[in-house]
Amino acid sequence: MESKKFICIGCPKGCSLEVQHHEKKIHEISGYNCKIGLKYAETEFTEPKRTITTTVKLKSGLLPFVPVKTRDPVNKEKMFEVMNVIRKLEIESPVKVGDIVVSNIAGTGVDLVCTRNIKRVS
Amino acid sequence: MKKLAYDLVIIGGGPAGLAAALEAKKNGVQKILICERAPYLGGILNQCIHNGFGLQYFKEELTGPEYASRFIEDVENSDIDVKLETMVMEILEDKKVIAVNRKDGMVQIDTKALILAMGCRERTRGAITIPGSRPSGIMTAGTAQSYVNLEGYIPGKEVVILGSGDIGLIMARRLTLEGVNVKGVIELMPYSTGLIRNKVQCLDDFDIPLLLSHSIIEVHGKERLQGVTIAEVDKNLKPIEGTEHYVSCDTLLLSVGLIPENELSNNLGCEMDKVTRGPVVNEKRITNIPWVFACGNVLHVHDLVDNVTQEAEIAGKAAADFINNKMNKEEKDVIITHDNNIGYIVPQHIDALNNTEQMIKFFLRVKNPDENVRLIVKDNFDKTLLNFKKSIVEPGTMVTFNLPREFVTKDTSSIDITISKEQA
Numbered sequence: 009m010e011s012k013k014f015i016c017i018g019c020p021k022g023c024s025l026e027v028q029h030h031e032k033k034i035h036e037i038s039g040y041n042c043k044i045g046l047k048y049a050e051t052e053f054t055e056p057k058r059t060i061t062t063t064v065k066l067k068s069g070l071l072p073f074v075p076v077k078t079r080d081p082v083n084k085e086k087m088f089e090v091m092n093v094i095r096k097l098e099i100e101s102p103v104k105v106g107d108i109v110v111s112n113i114a115g116t117g118v119d120l121v122c123t124r125n126i127k128r129v130s
Numbered sequence: 131m132k133k134l135a136y137d138l139v140i141i142g143g144g145p146a147g148l149a150a151a152l153e154a155k156k157n158g159v160q161k162i163l164i165c166e167r168a169p170y171l172g173g174i175l176n177q178c179i180h181n182g183f184g185l186q187y188f189k190e191e192l193t194g195p196e197y198a199s200r201f202i203e204d205v206e207n208s209d210i211d212v213k214l215e216t217m218v219m220e221i222l223e224d225k226k227v228i229a230v231n232r233k234d235g236m237v238q239i240d241t242k243a244l245i246l247a248m249g250c251r252e253r254t255r256g257a258i259t260i261p262g263s264r265p266s267g268i269m270t271a272g273t274a275q276s277y278v279n280l281e282g283y284i285p286g287k288e289v290v291i292l293g294s295g296d297i298g299l300i301m302a303r304r305l306t307l308e309g310v311n312v313k314g315v316i317e318l319m320p321y322s323t324g325l326i327r328n329k330v331q332c333l334d335d336f337d338i339p340l341l342l343s344h345s346i347i348e349v350h351g352k353e354r355l356q357g358v359t360i361a362e363v364d365k366n367l368k369p370i371e372g373t374e375h376y377v378s379c380d381t382l383l384l385s386v387g388l389i390p391e392n393e394l395s396n397n398l399g400c401e402m403d404k405v406t407r408g409p410v411v412n413e414k415r416i417t418n419i420p421w422v423f424a425c426g427n428v429l430h431v432h433d434l435v436d437n438v439t440q441e442a443e444i445a446g447k448a449a450a451d452f453i454n455n456k457m458n459k460e461e462k463d464v465i466i467t468h469d470n471n472i473g474y475i476v477p478q479h480i481d482a483l484n485n486t487e488q489m490i491k492f493f494l495r496v497k498n499p500d501e502n503v504r505l506i507v508k509d510n511f512d513k514t515l516l517n518f519k520k521s522i523v524e525p526g527t528m529v530t531f532n533l534p535r536e537f538v539t540k541d542t543s544s545i546d547i548t549i550s551k552e553q554a
């Protein structure tokens with residue numbers, strides 16, 4: 009049996025997690041303090057994922073950019089690919105928290121959504 | 131000069147000011163005004179577009195703007211007045227606030243109570259003195275954050291970050307995602323001062339090195355920054371000869387700490403705490419001036435906005451009690467003392483009989499990181515009031531706990547808080 013260690017990024021506590029595994033098969037997960045940590049250790053071992061937060065250009069808005077995020081975490085290796093798609097976007101104001109900017113961005117199955125309300129100016 | 135009158139004026143429309151306003155409204159204050167110098171509400175959260183906010187308060191993970199928007203919407207749906215692009219210039223002893231904006235010019239606002247919620251600002255290069263020339267390309271991490279996230283400017287191509295505070299770590303990831311080459315984070319202390327989760331997801335994910343016990347001993351470049359010389363430091367934080375090496379970069383971000391924004395509070399004559407650099411307050415977040423309250427980063431620097439909101443609600447409720455004459459006269463002063471492992475504690479004293487809440491909420495910071503410690507709270511009769519274990523304490527993470535009000539009796543004159551190694 010081998011083991012792999014992770015630090016949980018689920019909350020500011022930063023628990024030390026340990027995954028006991030045989031090749032790709034998980035036998036035991038320890039060190040977590042809550043369900044988030046258990047889930048994190050599992051996905052971090054099998055398929056690490058991260059939420060991307062960035063900005064998108066905004067037309068005729070009170071501000072020139074709107075902050076956005078991937079509604080759910082996306083595969084870690086896909087981060088730069090997703091960023092390349094986002095960088096070319098430009099959307100119309102007004103925008104509201106939760107508005108979908110692009111659905112299924114870069115084939116990740118995850119939607120890109122706005123995280124701020126921004127009004128339109130003339 | 132234009133004149134206005136309110137029951138409660140709040141300076142600052144960040145998370146502290148917004149939560150305080152809503153709580154005061156909930157507790158029956160009629161006329162409330164928030165003065166905010168920026169063109170929008172939300173304070174510093176507008177530029178903190180990453181997630182990780184609200185886990186404690188909303189039990190879900192939000193980005194900074196999302197967290198702020200919940201409070202902004204509530205304020206917009208209430209009859210709380212907001213003056214944007216309005217800078218408060220002065221607070222006068224006789225309960226008058228002088229503010230200025232383009233529409234009204236100078237305004238005088240009479241008030242019954244005031245909440246200070248001006249937030250904090252970053253320490254700059256001047257505060258830490260790095261020798262060398264003064265080229266462009268050196269700025270605080272928060273300035274870079276507002277360039278990138280609000281204005282869409284990328285500050286450089288090759289970046290070195292000095293200080294491992296959270297804002298620096300977050301910017302390391304943000305810039306890397308934008309295609310910038312982040313060469314490393316240099317930290318003077320032997321430990322990272324930011325949250326461990328931020329080191330993991332912002333540095334380790336992208337193989338950005340963190341150099342502990344290192345400092346920058348020279349900056350190079352005349353017009354634009356060209357590079358920095360870094361060196362290892364010894365136990366006394368002095369550079370070790372022979373360890374110097376040169377790193378080329380066109381941008382240096384400083385993430386070297388925050389200081390409460392207290393020009394107004396100082397000028398008004400608020401008694402200040404030398405460690406927090408914010409006003410001295412009691413458990414209701416009242417300063418030494420009975421009609422002036424303080425909360426959020428202006429009181430002491432918080433790393434989690436959830437704590438800011440909780441503290442602002444205490445101040446908002448207390449201001450309402452004061453305005454509605456529900457507050458007993460200050461009758462008693464219990465002093466809070468602490469041992470050497472603790473950097474500071476807020477509140478600094480409690481007015482034991484001057485209360486309604488069941489719990490007294492404390493925020494403190496330790497000086498050095500430690501594991502398996504006990505936090506013990508005793509009164510002046512050496513009676514142990516609280517005793518609990520903490521598996522990890524570190525300077526970058528605020529410790530919070532609640533003391534039941536009933537533990538403070540009419541004979542209590544001081545309360546002592548210690549954090550020490552658990553006896554085996």
Ligand SMILES: Cc1cc2nc3c(=O)[nH]c(=O)nc-3n(C[C@H](O)[C@H](O)[C@H](O)COP(=O)(O)OP(=O)(O)OC[C@H]3O[C@@H](n4cnc5c(N)ncnc54)[C@H](O)[C@@H]3O)c2cc1C
Nearest residue numbers: 142144145146167173174218248249272426427433434435
């Ligand atoms: C650059 C930076 C990044 C941060 N990143 C994080 C993070 O990632 N996560 C986290 O949890 N915390 C972060 N923090 C801590 C953060 O400050 C708190 O979480 C929270 O935003 C503090 O709220 P506040 O309302 O006390 O202050 P602020 O949000 O700073 O709000 C204060 C407001 O007062 C206004 N103001 C000041 N003076 C005046 C005046 N004279 N007249 C009128 N208005 C005035 C300011 O314009 C501002 O809008 C960060 C802090 C900084 C400085």
Ligand code: SF4
Nearest residue numbers: 016018019023041045
């Ligand atoms: S396991 Fe739970 S408590 Fe521990 S860091 Fe992860 S989210 Fe936080």
